[in-house]
Amino acid sequence: MEKIEFDYSKYDFKNSTAKYKILFNEGLSEEVVRKISKLKNEPEWMTEFRTNAYKFFVKRPVPEWGADLSKINFENITYFARATDKKTNNWNDLPDDIRETYDKLGIPEAEKKSLSGVEVMYESEVVYNSIKKDLEELGVIFCDTDTAIREYPEIVKKYFGKVISPNDNKFAALNSAVWSGGSFIYVPKGVKVPMPLQAYFRINAANMGQFERTLIIADEGADVTYIEGCTAPVYSKDSLHAAVVEVIAHKNAHVKYITVQNWSSDVYNLVTKRAFAYENSFVEWIDANMGSKVTEKYPSVYLMEPGAKSNVLSVALANKGQHQDTGTKAVHLAPNTSSVIRSKSICLNGGRTTYRGLVKVKKGATDVKSSTRCDALIFDDISRTDTYPYMEIDEEESTISHEASVGKIGDEQLFYLESRGLSELEAINMIVLGFIAEFVDELPIEFAVEFNRLIKINMEGAVG
Amino acid sequence: MEQIDIKGLEVSVNGKKVLNGVDLSVQKGKIHVLMGPNGSGKSTLANVIMGNPKYAVNAGSIEFDGEDVLKLKVNERAKKGIFLAFQEPVEISGVNTMNFLVTAHTNLRGKNPELRKEIMKKMGELNLSELFLKRSLNEGFSGGEKKRFELLQVMLLKPKIAILDEIDSGMDIDSVRMLGEITKKLSEDTGFLMITHNDHILDHIKPDMVSIMKDGKIIRSGDYQLIEQIKKEGYGKLI
Numbered sequence: 249m250e251k252i253e254f255d256y257s258k259y260d261f262k263n264s265t266a267k268y269k270i271l272f273n274e275g276l277s278e279e280v281v282r283k284i285s286k287l288k289n290e291p292e293w294m295t296e297f298r299t300n301a302y303k304f305f306v307k308r309p310v311p312e313w314g315a316d317l318s319k320i321n322f323e324n325i326t327y328f329a330r331a332t333d334k335k336t337n338n339w340n341d342l343p344d345d346i347r348e349t350y351d352k353l354g355i356p357e358a359e360k361k362s363l364s365g366v367e368v369m370y371e372s373e374v375v376y377n378s379i380k381k382d383l384e385e386l387g388v389i390f391c392d393t394d395t396a397i398r399e400y401p402e403i404v405k406k407y408f409g410k411v412i413s414p415n416d417n418k419f420a421a422l423n424s425a426v427w428s429g430g431s432f433i434y435v436p437k438g439v440k441v442p443m444p445l446q447a448y449f450r451i452n453a454a455n456m457g458q459f460e461r462t463l464i465i466a467d468e469g470a471d472v473t474y475i476e477g478c479t480a481p482v483y484s485k486d487s488l489h490a491a492v493v494e495v496i497a498h499k500n501a502h503v504k505y506i507t508v509q510n511w512s513s514d515v516y517n518l519v520t521k522r523a524f525a526y527e528n529s530f531v532e533w534i535d536a537n538m539g540s541k542v543t544e545k546y547p548s549v550y551l552m553e554p555g556a557k558s559n560v561l562s563v564a565l566a567n568k569g570q571h572q573d574t575g576t577k578a579v580h581l582a583p584n585t586s587s588v589i590r591s592k593s594i595c596l597n598g599g600r601t602t603y604r605g606l607v608k609v610k611k612g613a614t615d616v617k618s619s620t621r622c623d624a625l626i627f628d629d630i631s632r633t634d635t636y637p638y639m640e641i642d643e644e645e646s647t648i649s650h651e652a653s654v655g656k657i658g659d660e661q662l663f664y665l666e667s668r669g670l671s672e673l674e675a676i677n678m679i680v681l682g683f684i685a686e687f688v689d690e691l692p693i694e695f696a697v698e699f700n701r702l703i704k705i706n707m708e709g710a711v712g
Numbered sequence: 713m714e715q716i717d718i719k720g721l722e723v724s725v726n727g728k729k730v731l732n733g734v735d736l737s738v739q740k741g742k743i744h745v746l747m748g749p750n751g752s753g754k755s756t757l758a759n760v761i762m763g764n765p766k767y768a769v770n771a772g773s774i775e776f777d778g779e780d781v782l783k784l785k786v787n788e789r790a791k792k793g794i795f796l797a798f799q800e801p802v803e804i805s806g807v808n809t810m811n812f813l814v815t816a817h818t819n820l821r822g823k824n825p826e827l828r829k830e831i832m833k834k835m836g837e838l839n840l841s842e843l844f845l846k847r848s849l850n851e852g853f854s855g856g857e858k859k860r861f862e863l864l865q866v867m868l869l870k871p872k873i874a875i876l877d878e879i880d881s882g883m884d885i886d887s888v889r890m891l892g893e894i895t896k897k898l899s900e901d902t903g904f905l906m907i908t909h910n911d912h913i914l915d916h917i918k919p920d921m922v923s924i925m926k927d928g929k930i931i932r933s934g935d936y937q938l939i940e941q942i943k944k945e946g947y948g949k950l951i
Contacts, residue, residue, distance in 0.1 A: 659766065660802045666786035667762050667796050668812075668865070669819030678815070682806030682848065 259479040260512065261352070263345040265453045268371075270330040274455060275323045278302055281425045284328050288394055288428075291401070301414035301424030308418040314604065315542040315573040320516055325457040325488050327426045329371040335392070337378040346370055353479065354698075355448055362694045364443040365390045369460055370450050372428040383441060389434040390445050393461045396432035403434055407465055411494035411522050411550075419518040419544075423459045423492040430460030430491065435470035435501075444473040444506070444692060449489075451480035451515070457488040464494070466501035466529075473504040475695065479539070482512040486541065489515055493547075495523035497531050497556075504532040505547075506691065510702055511539035513569060521547040525585075528555035534690045535562040536699065537572045538706040546604060548577035551585035558587045563687045565706050566599030566631070575604035575636075578618055580646070586617040592684050596627035597709050601634075607648060608640040616646035624654045625683050627710065673711045677704050713777060714740035714872045714903065716761065716794070721772035723753075723760050723928075730756045732928040733772065738873055740903040743895065743917060745939075747908060747947050748925035754907045755799055757925075758877045761905075762796040763789050776873070790820060793872030797862035797879050799907075803850040809861075810845040813868065820869050827868075834867045838890070855882035863894060866902070874898075875905045880913045892916025914943050926951050 265271055270287070272280065281302045285295040310317050332343050339347055339356050350356060350368055359366045365379035367390065374392035383390075389400060396404050414424035431447045451458050466472055480487060489511060497503045503523065511517055517540040523531040533547035549558035564572035578587035593601035603622045624633040635652050657679060665675035681688070681700055688696045716738045723731035731753050738744050748754050760767050761774060763786040774781040776792055784792070804812075810831075817827055824830070835842060838860045850858055859879050866874050876895075880888050895904055895917055906913070922939050924932040924947060932938065932950055942950070 658802065661804050663762075663764050663766075663786060664798065664802045664804075665812075667790055667798075668816035668869075669787050669790040670815065671787050672785075674815075674819075678807055678812075679804060682804055682808075685806030685808075 259353075259510065260481045261349075262481045263349065263452050265329070267343070268329055268331050269333050270328065271453070272326050272328045274326050276325070276327055276426070280327055284426055284428060287328070290397060293405070294397060297409060297414065298425050301421050304415040305418060305421035305425055308421060311418060314544050314602070315571040317516065317518075317542065320486065320488065324455055324485070326453065326455050327457050327459075328428060329453060329456060330373055331370050331452070332375055335373070335375055335377060337376065339376065342375060346375060349450060349452070350376070350448065353448065355446075358446070358694060362443055362692060363446050364441050365445040367392060367431055367447045368450070369429045369447065369458075371452060371456060372458065374429050379445070386439050387436040388439060388441060389432065391432055393430040393432045393463060394428065396463070400432070400434070403465065404432070404463070407463055407494065407496055411496065411524050412492050412520050416520060419490040420492050420520040423461060423490045423520070426457070427459045427461035427492065430462040431464070431474070432462070433464040433472060433474065435466045435472045437467045438469040440471040441473070444475045446475045446477070449476065449478035451487055451489065451511075454483040455485050455487060457490070460491050462491065462493040464503060464505070465496045466498060466503045468498045469500045470498070471502045473506065475506040475508070475692075477508045477510070479510050480512045480515055483514055485514065487515045489517045489519070491519045493519070493521040495531060497523060497525045497529035499527040499553075500529060501526075502530045504534065506534040506695070507536060508695070508699055508702065509537045509539055509543065510706070513539065513541055515540045517543040517545065519543075519545040521545065523549045523558075525549055525551050525556035525558060527553035530557045530559070532559040533562070533576065534687070535560070535574070536687065537563070537574055538565045538702060540572075541569065542571050542573070544573045546575045546577055548579065549587065550579045551582060551587065553582045554584045556582065556585045560588070561590045561687055561690055562592070563684050564591070564593040564601045565703065566593070566595040566601045567706060567708060568597040568599060571600045571602070573602040573604060575602075577606040577608070579606075580609040580613045580616045580618065583612070583614045583616070585613065589618075589620040590686070591622040592625075592687060593623070593633055594625045594627075594680060594683065595631035595633050596707070598630040600632045603635045603637070605636070606638045606640070609643045609646050609648070611642040613643050614645040616643065616648075618646070619649045620651070622652040623683070625657060625680065626654060627657055676710050677707065680707060714793070715777060716781070716873050716903070717775045718761070719773050721757070721760070721774065722770045723756060723767050724770055725756070725767050730767075730928050731760070734928070734930055736923060736930060738903045738905045740872055740901070741899060742920040743899050743904045743906060744921040744923065745906045745908065745914070745919040746923050746925060747911070747942070749909060749951065752925045753928040754909075754925055755877055758796055758875045758905070758907060761875060762786060762794060787819070795866060795869060795871030795874045797866060797874065797876045799877040799881075801850045801858045801862055803848065805848050805851060807849040809847055809849050812849050813845075813865070816865065817868060831868065834864055837894075838864055840864065856884060856887060859883055860887065863891065866898065867894065871902060873903045873905070875907070877907045878909070879906070880908050880910055888912060889916050911942055911946055914939060924950055
């Protein structure tokens, strides 16, 4: 049979950790938590926030309702690594191996062409950050969250941990205890950021844990698109990525959050993402999960005030040895709010996808509209897909719909395309890219091209 | 010479025999009409020539210019110049029709910077709206439009041998006339195997050969004399 041209090499390269400024030993304790806080010279309230969260983490059992997390050994993870002392806004100031990492990933090039700002995080900390001058002058803040604690304590204190409490779940607690890096974005009233802001997360060392903390605040009438990408080299040992992302969309604001998750196949990706959407605001989660060993991620929107809208569109691809347990929550707390949920999942070679979603309508939240559509494409008998669409509707005056479909890749479709000269693999790729086309349409064009390429790479072994 | 030769072809699907020793040939520059009632095996033959993996070939041979076609994958047969216009073209969601045409053309005929222009021109001849190019492949096409879209592909991909599987069914009278004109024009460079169970098409084309199939076998074959007879009496009397 035809062999796929599998090229993960663009992502799978490792740099030495010999020159790291700080590299913690493996293992977690309150002392480790305090040490991180001290290294960052944090104010007292943050140290307390962390140690409290650590207690919640210890108390909470590893959740068993989703993917298999029993193999995670928290004592085998490195909780902090500083690869370089200085954060810069000039690529040339970075140590050669780190700069080359991002060159290979094409980030500086993308920055020039199509981004309003870039931040890159390497291991535990942000090493590069820049934003276009004119946006800075308009008061847009885009920096790493550590810097924000120092420079914008008032705003951070007001919102940090308010959307996702440190005791929300075990992994939010873990993140709250050991968080480092991540993006902080504040867009002032009425400011529309014309091109996306992008963050790129990279794990380099084996056994590394990455725990970025992202906080996005769009003030009244503001508009911002944020894109995050992530990769890691392949190790035989497991790494852990447990992020927390909090989004606040004030009255009439629009926030679009795009994720292209392409972790290597030994990463546990356990992420809590939630947004509060206020009056007439619009929040979008555009979320693709192709990599990782296990992902548990359910980007949520709490529709807090009348007129708030949400749109969640996700793609999950599970190949051999992967379990993508993903979905979304739409919580309608006010009248005249609406949510649209679309999920596309693909599984092959024994991969497993799970859609787990919740639509909740509070009593008194009248005239709510919510629609959910889940489509799964399954390649073979050893792969598996499940759908768990939970509903808690306490208000009769609402319009709720749910549709789901599971399809096998069609032999007649393959035959048709092959009869037009496409190889079996090209035909599969065309059908798969068609299946997720409405997702790709949501991406800025530059990212759509890279995304399609990533999908093809991650379809390795689709042809037997 | 560009010719497909089928000899003693026996085929089964899901363990059931559907072709029982078929002999047939199609040559470049010639139109061969294959008629027969529903279920006689005409579409099966078309699918087997193209290589549909659903069918198992138990005996016999298919050669294209002396080369064993049965050994080739579907896309390799396409690259040799064999084309099948499907009786029921499948719909594929999200696959943009224009992209599909460009990909097919690049695979079979190479890159052509003028392709877009050519597509527009041929779509005009076929009375197909340009709006189709923006849609998903075969989605939202009427039955007749799907057939004309198959014909568009014949015109663009210029195969050596084109099998048209009941392309005339679902077409209105004007379209059937247009089909006749287009195949006549194309047949200088292409050999046609035109499958139909409807003798109207014979009013619009001049086949070089006609064969009649029944129960998985060719029961009659002939040239213009047989065609004249069918035109006069209908082919129903011959089966």
